[in-house]
Amino acid sequence: MFEHEPWNRRRFLQASLTLPASRYTRLLHGALLSQDMTAVLPHVAFLGTTGESPGIHVYRADGQRWILQQAIATKAPVSLALHPDGRMLYVLQELSEWEGLPRGAVETFQVETSTGKLRSLGCQGLSLSAIMPRHLAVSPDGTALVVAVQGGGAYNLLPIGVDGQLGTVRSIVKETGCGPDAQHQGSARPQTVLFDRNGHVITADMGSDRLTVFGYDAGLRTLSRHLLPAGSGPRHLALHPSSRRLYVANVLSSSIIGLHYDAHAGVIRDQFVQSCEGYGETLAIHPSSDTLYSSRGDEIAAWRIAPATGMLSVKQRTRMAATVVHELIASAEGQALIAVTSCGVARIRVDSTTGALGNLVSITPMAATRCFTMKPLDTIGAPQLPSMQHR
Amino acid sequence: MAIVVSRHDSRYQTLKQGQNLRWPSVEANAAARIVLCENAADAADALQAIVSEGVRPTVRSGGHCYEDFVVNNPAGAILDLSLMSTVGKRSGESVYRIGPGAQLWNAYSELYKRYGATLPAGTCGTVGAGGHITGGGYGLLSRLHGLSCDWLSAVDILTVDAKGTVVPRTASAHRDADLFRACRGGGGGNFGVITSYVFDELPQAPAEVIEAHVRFIWSDTTVERFVRIMKTFGDYWETRGQAPDTWGMFAVLTVAHHSNPGFGMSVQFCNPDGTCNDLTVLNDYLDLFAQCGGVTTTTAPKTTHGQPSGGKAATPRDPTEAVCLGVHTVRRTSWLYATATEAGGPGRLRGKYKSVYMKRGFTEAEARCIYKHMHRTAGSIDLKASMVEIDSYGGAINRPGFANTTAMAQRSSVIKMQPMTFWSDAEDDAAHSTWLNDFYTELYSGPDSDPLHPGTPFPGPRYEGCYINYPDKEMLAYPYWPQLYYGVEGLYPFLQAVKRKYDPNNIFHHAMSIRN
Ligand SMILES: Cc1cc2nc3c(=O)[nH]c(=O)nc-3n(C[C@H](O)[C@H](O)[C@H](O)COP(=O)(O)OP(=O)(O)OC[C@H]3O[C@@H](n4cnc5c(N)ncnc54)[C@H](O)[C@@H]3O)c2cc1C
Numbered sequence: 007m008f009e010h011e012p013w014n015r016r017r018f019l020q021a022s023l024t025l026p027a028s029r030y031t032r033l034l035h036g037a038l039l040s041q042d043m044t045a046v047l048p049h050v051a052f053l054g055t056t057g058e059s060p061g062i063h064v065y066r067a068d069g070q071r072w073i074l075q076q077a078i079a080t081k082a083p084v085s086l087a088l089h090p091d092g093r094m095l096y097v098l099q100e101l102s103e104w105e106g107l108p109r110g111a112v113e114t115f116q117v118e119t120s121t122g123k124l125r126s127l128g129c130q131g132l133s134l135s136a137i138m139p140r141h142l143a144v145s146p147d148g149t150a151l152v153v154a155v156q157g158g159g160a161y162n163l164l165p166i167g168v169d170g171q172l173g174t175v176r177s178i179v180k181e182t183g184c185g186p187d188a189q190h191q192g193s194a195r196p197q198t199v200l201f202d203r204n205g206h207v208i209t210a211d212m213g214s215d216r217l218t219v220f221g222y223d224a225g226l227r228t229l230s231r232h233l234l235p236a237g238s239g240p241r242h243l244a245l246h247p248s249s250r251r252l253y254v255a256n257v258l259s260s261s262i263i264g265l266h267y268d269a270h271a272g273v274i275r276d277q278f279v280q281s282c283e284g285y286g287e288t289l290a291i292h293p294s295s296d297t298l299y300s301s302r303g304d305e306i307a308a309w310r311i312a313p314a315t316g317m318l319s320v321k322q323r324t325r326m327a328a329t330v331v332h333e334l335i336a337s338a339e340g341q342a343l344i345a346v347t348s349c350g351v352a353r354i355r356v357d358s359t360t361g362a363l364g365n366l367v368s369i370t371p372m373a374a375t376r377c378f379t380m381k382p383l384d385t386i387g388a389p390q391l392p393s394m395q396h397r
Numbered sequence: 398m399a400i401v402v403s404r405h406d407s408r409y410q411t412l413k414q415g416q417n418l419r420w421p422s423v424e425a426n427a428a429a430r431i432v433l434c435e436n437a438a439d440a441a442d443a444l445q446a447i448v449s450e451g452v453r454p455t456v457r458s459g460g461h462c463y464e465d466f467v468v469n470n471p472a473g474a475i476l477d478l479s480l481m482s483t484v485g486k487r488s489g490e491s492v493y494r495i496g497p498g499a500q501l502w503n504a505y506s507e508l509y510k511r512y513g514a515t516l517p518a519g520t521c522g523t524v525g526a527g528g529h530i531t532g533g534g535y536g537l538l539s540r541l542h543g544l545s546c547d548w549l550s551a552v553d554i555l556t557v558d559a560k561g562t563v564v565p566r567t568a569s570a571h572r573d574a575d576l577f578r579a580c581r582g583g584g585g586g587n588f589g590v591i592t593s594y595v596f597d598e599l600p601q602a603p604a605e606v607i608e609a610h611v612r613f614i615w616s617d618t619t620v621e622r623f624v625r626i627m628k629t630f631g632d633y634w635e636t637r638g639q640a641p642d643t644w645g646m647f648a649v650l651t652v653a654h655h656s657n658p659g660f661g662m663s664v665q666f667c668n669p670d671g672t673c674n675d676l677t678v679l680n681d682y683l684d685l686f687a688q689c690g691g692v693t694t695t696t697a698p699k700t701t702h703g704q705p706s707g708g709k710a711a712t713p714r715d716p717t718e719a720v721c722l723g724v725h726t727v728r729r730t731s732w733l734y735a736t737a738t739e740a741g742g743p744g745r746l747r748g749k750y751k752s753v754y755m756k757r758g759f760t761e762a763e764a765r766c767i768y769k770h771m772h773r774t775a776g777s778i779d780l781k782a783s784m785v786e787i788d789s790y791g792g793a794i795n796r797p798g799f800a801n802t803t804a805m806a807q808r809s810s811v812i813k814m815q816p817m818t819f820w821s822d823a824e825d826d827a828a829h830s831t832w833l834n835d836f837y838t839e840l841y842s843g844p845d846s847d848p849l850h851p852g853t854p855f856p857g858p859r860y861e862g863c864y865i866n867y868p869d870k871e872m873l874a875y876p877y878w879p880q881l882y883y884g885v886e887g888l889y890p891f892l893q894a895v896k897r898k899y900d901p902n903n904i905f906h907h908a909m910s911i912r913n
Contacts, residue, residue, distance in 0.1 A: 106873035179451035182561025
């Protein structure tokens, strides 16, 4: 079933230890990489690393050519999100203490228009007990930022001012709940926050096996809850471009399920995909071709989404040998799947019509990579309409 | 049914605050509502509703918290137990119960009038039993009878389980013994909501006490004389003051800032049997201070904590009698009256406090440092209500065994000291905090300090850390702050395990709560 020679950890690491990233990319060209994809707009890519020297690495990405622009130190980046107008990058700090208090923090960076280079504007602490936050997302209208707090079992909402700066935490939802897996489900462990196009926040809580949809105005307001089978451990979400179907990756039961979603009311309805075994860590949906990508450990699968029913059938599987995939991101143009792995960022060619996975196009090796986001260079720093695309 | 006071209620502006007017620091930090409970069932229902809603509960009894743990609760709910103030035995029960909302003065009065009993708890009459007892709780009778948490037999407490369900428990040495130990000094706002304190036994109140006040005038007090006063005080409590025949004596030396004309020491004395038949110990003690310029009077200096007495309805008629004791004139009075006078009213000021447990008396360097800072000004701020309150300590508190059955680690100290400052204008917040912090940091950076833990009274040969009922958020700057408050013998990891077991969601949290 595996179509590719596994890209292995040793290659990633060798490269990252001995060569600057840009040289490695060039070196691989021809030997390992397939032909470049058709030309795409230059992007700015932000890559967050943890480990011994945590930081954000800013790349200018011209197709397969990724050129490092800047490496800027930061504490413990675990999740990145750009403001819809590209002026600010918000970096979630996975900390158990910030300024002496038990909480994580969000650091705001101003993004330079022509280069994407970053300048820190400072940190905003999360609410008390919001330790080890896991994921953040910015509302489509750019007025709010929501954080899933794994350690503290909570969600925080922070207002974003017109200047892109974060205000103090405006709303806290403290979750409770547990599941049968004593190791991972001793208490609530929110993992993911995802805005739908109406600005509802869909969240997944691994600890309590629960999905929650919040509305927000002055604060977060619970619109609906959906309980998954005990022991599922929902970890990641993907909303179909139609906004009518929500796919959930369950990390503990190692499964993907599909649920009907009413984006108007912010309500999760019945489950239609019972369980696709084996790929429950991170998800991404191709923007136009009814393809869902999922990962588990070092494996990536592409699933066909039946247009009428939303049912899943596996199309392809491949492996990133021995590197853990943290995130999958389908490029907005539908030509690449970006796999954020523990050893760096890999770009995998995608057939923009069928969504099928092609060859590995480029690799940006970087040890202890944790999070990633990118955006076309010409939309960085320039106001634009709200975008729903998760990039 | 609990009473819910939300923003539109006329009571909200008053009830959103505690006694210390520093909080809520900004309106956005104020709780969205205050839920006043009248009994344990109310509290359980209210807590369940708050938790189910995903809102943060903070718990309040007397509202005297030194830090923002209760009142800074953005959009949260304050569970207020001040109406749960019943004190006494229920019919058919032999145990004493004190409701968390009981103010100490009322507890003393009720226990005394009904049973002749008392609780060896704190001096401020409006401090609530709720925060006080679970944070240790000591006062003028503690050298004789130990800490109030030492007498505790059980607590009724509401915890929240992993599922988010409120669980009413009675924790004692026999059931949920780990939780019970944690509630005996671990500090409020950590594990759950205590709805009743239960005591199988309580000590009898003294029949009468002697009160003495010694005044010192700053203009007569050179630094050398000041050093002598401090060393006299410290040496006594380190040595003679630990002998059981002195345990009924408790002294509070309040060194007020030099912008006051002087400073003073108050002493309450009884013999260990609760009588005042033999005054030799007191007389000897007062003699020591006469030799360094102290003048014994029958009038108390302005009471501790900068807060004048008064505001209590129930103060008994003054039954005092002046007594000549050698060269000293002192007052003989009923214990209840003495306690009422000491109790004071609600503060309603802005205040900042620090604390230290001392295992030894004062060194010359420490005394000189205190002298220096009591003479130091800070810009234009008024330091009249800035002082160091130095309490005699030890005696029954240091009896062996309690360190392992309670959550109060400090069982070797002979003095407990509290530098503090009070003011009324918000714009002076930073200046007062800085003045106090600079003083404290220098005091514990001197030649007697632990070089590995500068600026703090880290547990070691001289010091035994700080008191959790006197919390100071500035200590969070030291990564080892839990050891300052809970010692170095494994109490903090124990409390962390209790926290994980009984509050797995960390529902009860504040800046200095036990971290899981
Ligand atoms: C003027 C003054 C004099 C003092 N004198 C002394 C003294 O002589 N001796 C001494 O030992 N201390 C003394 N203290 C300190 C006092 O013991 C603490 O401030 C105590 O914690 C106050 O309790 P409270 O219920 O009044 O305060 P609150 O502000 O209501 O509570 C304090 C803390 O305890 C928690 N808490 C309150 N009720 C409960 C409950 N029912 N269950 C669980 N947690 C709860 C709160 O959440 C908070 O964290 C004094 C304080 C003041 C202001």
